[in-house]
Amino acid sequence: MRTVATHCPYCALQCGTRLTRERRGVSVRPTDFPVNRGGLCQKGWTAPALLDVADRLRHPLLRRDGELVPVSWETALDTIAARLHAIRAESGPDAVGVFGGGGLTNEKAYLLGKFARLALGTSQIDYNGRFCMSSAAAAGTAAFGLDRGLPFPVTDLGGADVVLLAGANPAETMPPLMQHLRSPDLIVIDPRRTATAEQAALHLQPLPGTDLALALGLVHIAVTDGFSDTAFIRERTQDFDAAWQRAMSWWPERVERVTGVPVSEQRRAVRMLAEAGSAYVLTGRGAEQHSKGADTVAGFINLALALGLPGRAGAGYGCLTGQGNGQGGREHGQKADQLPGYRMITDQAAREHVAEVWGVLPEVLPGPGRSAYELLDALGTSDGPRALLVFGSNPAVSAPRAEHVVSRLTSLDLLVVADFVPSETVELADVVLPVTQWAEEEGTMTNLEGRVLRRRRLQVPPGHARSDLEVLHGLATRLGEPGHRYPTTAREVFDELRRASAGGKADYSGISYQRLDAGEALHWPCPDGEHPGTPRLFLDGFAHADGRARFAAVEHRDAGDVPAEEFPLTATTGRVLAQYQSGAQTRRVAELNDAAPEVFVEVHPDTAARAGLAEGALARVSSSRGSTIAAVRLVPTMRTDTVFLPFHFPGDGRANLLTGDALDPRSRMPEFKVSAVRIEPHREV
Ligand code: SF4
Secondary structure, three states: OEEEEEEOOOOOOOOEEEEEEEOOEEEEEEOOOOOOOOOOOHHHHOHHHHHHOOOOOOOOEEEEOOEEEEOOHHHHHHHHHHHHHHHHHHHOHHHEEEEEOOOOOHHHHHHHHHHHHHHHOOOOEEEHHHHOOHHHHHHHHHHHOOOOOOOOOHHHHHHOOEEEEEOOOHHHHOHHHHHHOOHHHEEEEOOOOOHHHHOOOEEEOOOOOOHHHHHHHHHHHHHHOOOOOHHHHHHHEEOHHHHHHHHOOOOHHHHHHHHOOOHHHHHHHHHHHHHOOOEEEEEOHHHHOOOOHHHHHHHHHHHHHHOOOOOOOOOEEEEOOOOOOOOHHHOOOOOOOEEOOOEEOOOHHHHHHHHHHHOOOHHHOOOOOOOHHHHHHHOOOOOOOOEEEEEOOOHHHHOOOHHHHHHHHOOOOEEEEEEOOOOOOHHHOOEEEEEOOHHHOOEEEEOOOOEEEEEOOOOOOOOOOEOHHHHHHHHHHHOOOOHHHOOOOHHHHHHHHHHHHOOOOOOOOOOOHHHHHOOOOOEOOOOOOOOOOOOOOOOOOOOOOOOOEEOOOOOOOOOOOOOOOOOOEEEEEEOOOOOOOOOOOHHHOHHHHHHOOOOEEEEOHHHHHHHOOOOOOEEEEEOOOOEEEEEEEEOOOOOOOEEEEEOOOOHHHOHHHOOOOOEOOOOOOEOOOOEEEEEEEOOOO
16 A cells, blocks of 8 residues: 555645555545645546546557557657658758646646757747636736736635635635635625526626626726725726726616626626725636736736735735646746746846856757747648647647638648547647656645645556656757756756756745655745745735835736627636536546546527527537537526637537637637637437
8 A cells, every 4th residue: 555645646636645555446635735624526536537538649659651650759759850850950940839737747847848949949938837827817917917827825725704706606616715715705706606606696697708898897896985005006006097097987787788797796896896905806707708817817817906905914815727737837937938947048138047047058048939829820821830749739620710720730840749548639649648647746736825745656657658847858858958957856947946946936945855744835936945835925016126016007908809790709718616627637547537428508598499499409509710519508606608618528518619719919828718609409410
C-alpha cells in the first residue's frame, strides 16, 4: 500500500486529496485542505478512474499510410526532429508553432516556453489559457498593476457579508467553493438561472453580452445614490473622472432597456454591496469570454473600486480561475507575449534577466507571437506555422469556430500532440506522444489564490508513457540544444524557474520543494527563503509604481454577433458539473459520462414551442459558422431570447461549431459567450 498527499487533477480550486494505492486499485480521500475542507466534487471523487482509462495512450504513434501506428520513442522523436529541421530550414523558425495548456504543471509550462524560444527559436507559442483567463488578467494588470486570480485566500470569502458573482457558476464548476459563500448574501449575475443562482439572495439575469452595460449602470447607481467611497477613490486610485464620464450616461432605466435587468434589482444589488461591512466582487468566464471581456471585467473592477473594496482586509475584487493550473500556466512563459516571472517579452530588462538564467544572449530570444486563436487561424497559411506541437490541449473541441480550426490543423505539414488520452486533436496528429498524468508525476501547481502546491507521484505510468519534461529534453537535444538546458526532473526545473521568476511580478524565488513538503502555505510573491509568502495582496498599496489602483474608462459595445432575422437568438456556452473542459478526460470516466453523456440545449418552453421543439427532441442550432445537434431541455427559467449549450462534447455536439472569431482587442479572448443562432428540429439528411 502506498499513499501520497496531492491535489485533484482538474480545476483551479485544486482540492487537497490523499491517494492510496492498494492491490484492488487507487482510492481517493479529500483532505482538510483550506479550499475544500474535506469536500470534493463528483470529478474529484472519480479522479482515480482517469489512471485506468481503457484507451490510455501507452506508445508513441506515427501516422503511416493514413493510420497511427505504434513506434519506438527514438523513431518518434527522430522523425519529429528531422521534419522540424527541414521546415525551419525552408521557412524559418516561426514556421513551427507551440500550443500549450493551462492544466500543465508549472514546470512543464516553464520548460515548454523555454523550449519554444530556444530550441525552436519561434515566437509562435500560446496556450489554451488565452481562452480562459486572459480578459481578467488584462483588466487586473491594468487596474492593480498585478494579476493574481484571487489576491486573498479563498477562506476570506467565508467572512464576507455579501459576495457578487459576475458570470460564475461555482455550484457546478467548483462545488467545494460554495461552503465559503453564504447563500443569503450572494448576488449572482448570469443569463441563466444556474445552480449557483438558485442559491443566491439576488439573481440578475442580463442578456448575454450586456454585462458591461450592467457594470456601468451599477457604478452609476453607486455614485448617484451616494454609496461611493470618496476618500478611498481620492487617496488610493486614479482616473475616476474618466471612468465616471462613461458611467454617468448609464442611468438605471437605460441599463434595464439594454440588459433586461429591472431597475429595482440593480439598486438592490448596489445597496447590498455598499451596506455590507465586508464585500467581494468576483468575476468568472461569463463576464470574461467576450470580445469586450477585458473591458467588462474592468467595469466590475470599477464597481469594486467605487465602493472602496480592493486593497482592504475582508473585501476586494477577484477572478475565479478555471483550469487546474490556470494561474501558474500564465506566469512562466507559455503566453505569446510573456517570459517567466510574468514578465513582458518586449521589456528589455526582462529579456536580459531571463536570457542570463538561460545562458544565452538577449538577442537570441524572439519577440511576441500570435495569440491562441490567431495562431490556430494562421496554421498552414502562407505566413503561418507549417508545424504545430500541442501539449495538454484539445483545440479541435475547445477552440472557437471549431470546424475551421480543425481544417487549419489538418492543413499542417506536421502536427505533433502530447497527451495521455486520444483526444479529438490526437486523432488528427501525425505523431502522438504519450505522456504522464497527475498521479504519475512530480511537480507543482498554483491554485486560484496564488498558492503553490505540490503534485506528487503515486505510481509509474503505464506502457511507454514519459513525462513531458523528458519529451522536451529529447526533442531539444535532437534539435542541437545542450542537454543540461532541459532538466528532466521537476525539482530541477522548478529550481531554475525560481531563478527565472526572481524579481518578476510572480516571484517564486523563495518557494522550494523543501518548504512545500514541510507543509508551508506559500502564495506568491515570495522573494526569499525566509519570506512567508503573500496570501493577501494590495493591503499596503497596489502594484503600480505610485501604489494607486486605476479606474478604466470603458464603454459598452455590441458583441461580435448581434441577433437578427436569420439568427434571432443568442447562444451562450458553459460547463456542467460532471465534465471538465473539452471532456477528453471526463468523458472517459464511466460515472461522469453516465451523469452527463451528451450535449443538450437549454431552451425556454415558449421559444421551443415557436420552433416546433419538445423536451428531448433533437434540435439543430445554427450560427453563421456552423450547426450543433443537441437534445432539447425545456427550462422555464431561461430567457426567451437565449439558449445554452455545454462545450464538453465532440463531433456534431461541439458547441464551438457555433462560436466565432471576434477577439477582445486587448486580451485576444474569443467571444465564447455570445453567438447569434437559430434553432429548429434536426432532420436527418
Ligand atoms: Fe477537483 Fe475542482 Fe472538483 Fe475540487 S472542485 S474536486 S479541484 S474538480
